[in-house]
Amino acid sequence: MTAAPRTSDADDPAGPARGSDGPGGSVSDGAGRAEGAPTGGAARQRRAVPHWMVLVVAATAQFMVILDVSIVNVALPSMRTDLDLSTAGLQWVVNAYALAFAGLLLLGGRAGDLFGRKRVFLLGVGLFSLASLVGGFAQTEAWLVAARAAQGVGGAVLAPATLSLLTTTYTEPGERARALGVWGAVGGAGGAMGGLVGGVLTEALSWRWVLFVNVPLGVLLAAGAAWALVGSTPVVRRLRDLDVPGSLTVTLGLTSVVYGVVSAETRSWTSAVVLVPIVVGLALLALFVVVERHAPRPLVPLAIFRRRALSAANGVALTVGMGMFSFWFFMSLQLQRVYGFDALGAGLAFLPASLTLIAGSMASTRIARRTGPRPLLVVGPLVSASGLLWLSTSSPSGTYLSELLLPTMLSGLGIGLTMVQLAAAATAGVPGEQAGLASGLINTSRQMGGAIGLAVLSTVAAARTAAVLGTGDADAAASAGAAGVEALAAGYDRGLLVGAAIVACGALVGLLVPAERRARADDAQRDGAGDEAREAVAD
Template identity: 75%
Template structure:
């Protein structure tokens, strides 16, 4: 009996959960996973409110300001697949703690930044740590909670906490920037990371590694996808200061497309691919990733553009701008609660259509704001509608993408979802910021070229932000169309769909 039990721990089981060597209360795993997800997602948005202060203190250019956000988002997106696969192969507790340590250390270094290059580099390393850490939070839950009802509740909490991290970033960043310094939006991760590491070391039980060799991680594939994303977004961001026909724009864009194409070829030939292409036979996962990509493009831009609009158009200080995000944060939390409860009865598809539509409606409404109006009249309602739609969507994405996925691919599935969300966010931020800046420049030129300051300059900025939000609304609305492709069954997967199709043919 003892020998059989030992053997069962030496290989992944056929069922959805990996057996553990000691009993751990499930709620402790949920607390650790949710807290880590909160910290990682918080860091995507916490710097937004602090950006004007960072720009003044370090003398950042407009493009450099975008790269403070994009450096984190891109390394995060590009390495999420590698991080998710590393947890599956080498043990999720080990990988979780390593990612947490790197994330916290990079936050400390970034807080002491004295130049644009220093800060952007630290943010990029933060993204690496987050990419190692984040997939483990979701895969820990999907392999711990095997009962569908319990898993739905756990994913609801995970989604709510992660979504709240994105929404509360503005508030937390505003409070820290106003009362202490913008540097504390990075320093704050250090004590949280130390406390979380202590709890995780006690609460998490190591899963048995499947392999122990670095080459099994498919590093060439990871380098190809990360390099492709970086080159693509760099080219798009460069379009803000150069024409689209410039070699400094077309060159990186073409290189990025080429590297992403090479990534597909590498995966088809790799003995242990980072992303086995067979996983894309799961219609639920593909549809969830598509929705995550489009909603991510609008969500990141929503927080970024609205933060700048509040401070540069409406004249809010960082604290007031952070407080102004609170209603949207509460609406997001309400959306996750409603989505969790309603989704048990309706399945994910209706909510993955309604959620993006609500978010798109909020962005469209924001794009009509009057810079001479008040916060209550112009920003409160649409920001809450956008937050509600994002909350409804996020929970269903997590449950849909991981439905029916075997335990040995849980990290991969969660990494794919979060990669699409982060990749969408980085690309969306680059595209929509460029759209906003180009429209602002066109408005200034149309006014005679002398409208760089005063009321005319504010109106030009407002027009640019409105245009960016309008395009973002269109992108997010496409997510609702992709949501129609989600299977009706909440727990459906590729094998179930194929069996159903075979039965119809017979």
């Protein structure tokens, strides 16, 4: 990947500099519109910055956010002992992050378009790092849960910005594909390595270091971002310029749905605690669509969904997220509760899957140069579904090598083939001023799918475990000896089987992604129609 310089010109009275779209990436949109600002934004300074620095910053931030999703899980027992956490409090250490993260992803992604990506990125890094520091010093249950919620807010601001920074900096297709390959591989490695890193830190130091580790990383990231990223004049300068009704309805709607879904982990799906938030959330999301139709400056211009590639990619992200989030969850439990691994051993057992995930991410960028994203968004989910199906046949009487190693590697490979191309398809042809929106949408679809899928498949697994035990209570497996282990294994296998079916449906949705040539023609036709409309208004 070449390191052609980009020019920072966000406050130049003459407006953004315009450069070439050579192999090193576009200087024009990388400097002016890389921030999502309309052309004509003023410039703050003029200096050359290598494109690879932007990639390093974006990939490191993605690694930090994704790592934090799983790094805390292995430290939960230590947290419970040290802070005397209740069962509900232990669940909310995980759920508080998920709730804030999923609920604010769409607004966080759009914020970069409206307020400037550099500002929003630095805000996200600062909030995430500060919340990690505060959480590391937690002395009570409420303190820790509040810090985790603040981490989720920071992550929701930061995660979409990492993708939109790359798609607006690397405008040449080949360079963009390679950058997204690195970004996807590093992010995937963060998710897969969370258990291992969390186990090492917890055993070598303390559970507090699964939070403290973000602080020095965040300081370095903020320093790099302050130098490498380009500032811009924000589109929104006053509160009245922001679509406040749209922002409130979509954020509250998503948060309410996620709250209802995560509550289903401990309550019946028919209980008011689950149903009421879901119904209220869906009503708010419906109201959000109505608001956006009539808003003069909508938070989410609904016309963006006319882009077939973006809409189909979000459908794939939703279905694949529903199935693959359960893969990491069930495998972690199966390794420890069925095969007797400790937290560190379970983390090490995920390393082969991490390696195939990284290999799949890098390979997908090379393949996509010839085929476009569509074939990979069909093949990738099918590969992952095959791995999940294989895992669902595992026996507790076997070993890791005989039962789990190869199917986990196959599942990881499928994730790697899929995730980078989801980002590529969702952002292809999207104007620079909507890059953050497209990034927020794809992240939201994946997280919402994961939250829904995990809740549903956990219910499926628990029901199967209870049925095998014959007690009607899956929790009784913990004290049922060998019979309990057999029942737990049967439950996890059933959850993985249903997950395989859902991920396979993602391959069918992938067929809706337009082929490369068709996608370019659709974008050209749409952009041409937009130009004609603007000319008509001008006349």
